[in-house]
Amino acid sequence: MVAECAFFYPDGRRCRRLPRRGERLCRDHRHLTSARPKNDEETFDREMTQAAGEIAAMPLDQMLDHLQQGLISLHWLIESRASTAERNAYTRATIAVSAAIDCVLEHPRVLASVLPSAPPEHIEYLLHLLRFAEPQVPPDPRLPDESAGPAEETP
Numbered sequence: 001m002v003a004e005c006a007f008f009y010p011d012g013r014r015c016r017r018l019p020r021r022g023e024r025l026c027r028d029h030r031h032l033t034s035a036r037p038k039n040d041e042e043t044f045d046r047e048m049t050q051a052a053g054e055i056a057a058m059p060l061d062q063m064l065d066h067l068q069q070g071l072i073s074l075h076w077l078i079e080s081r082a083s084t085a086e087r088n089a090y091t092r093a094t095i096a097v098s099a100a101i102d103c104v105l106e107h108p109r110v111l112a113s114v115l116p117s118a119p120p121e122h123i124e125y126l127l128h129l130l131r132f133a134e135p136q137v138p139p140d141p142r143l144p145d146e147s148a149g150p151a152e153e154t155p
C-alpha cells in the first residue's frame with residue numbers, strides 16, 4: 001500500500017498526495033511540522049500575552065467560538081499524529097465546547113422562562129451581563145487608574 005500524505009483539511013478531507021519515502025506529509029504540508037526557530041519564542045510569548053487580553057475581553061459566546069475555531073484548526077494534526085488517548089481527549093474537548101455553545105444559546109429562553117414578566121430590554125441587559133461576567137471584580141472607576149502613572153497629590 002502506498003503511503004499518502006497524513007494532512008487533514010479543516011473539513012475533514014485527507015490530502016492524499018504522495019510524500020517522500022519515509023515521510024508522513026507531502027511537500028506542501030511538511031513545513032507544518034518543521035521545528036520552530038528559537039527566536040520565534042519571544043515573538044510567540046509577546047503575541048500570546050496580547051491575545052490573552054483580547055480573549056479575556058470577549059463576550060462568552062465569542063470566546064467559545066474562538067475556542068472552537070482553535071480546536072477545528074488542530075483537527076488535521078490530531079487525525080494524523082495523535083495517539084488514541086490524545087484523540088479521545090481532543091474529541092471530548094470538541095464535544096464539550098459544542099455543548100457549552102448550546103448552553104449559551106439557551107440563555108435567552110431560560111431567562112425569559114424564569115422572568116416571564118420582565119420586559120425584553122431587561123432580558124437583553126441580563127444576557128449582556130452574563131456574556132461579560134468575569135471571575136473578578138472590575139476596578140472601581142472612582143479610584144485613580146494605576147496604569148496611568150503616579151497619581152497627583154491632592155492638597
Ligand SMILES: [Zn+2]
Pocket residue numbers: 005006007015016017025026027028029
Ligand atoms: Zn499533503
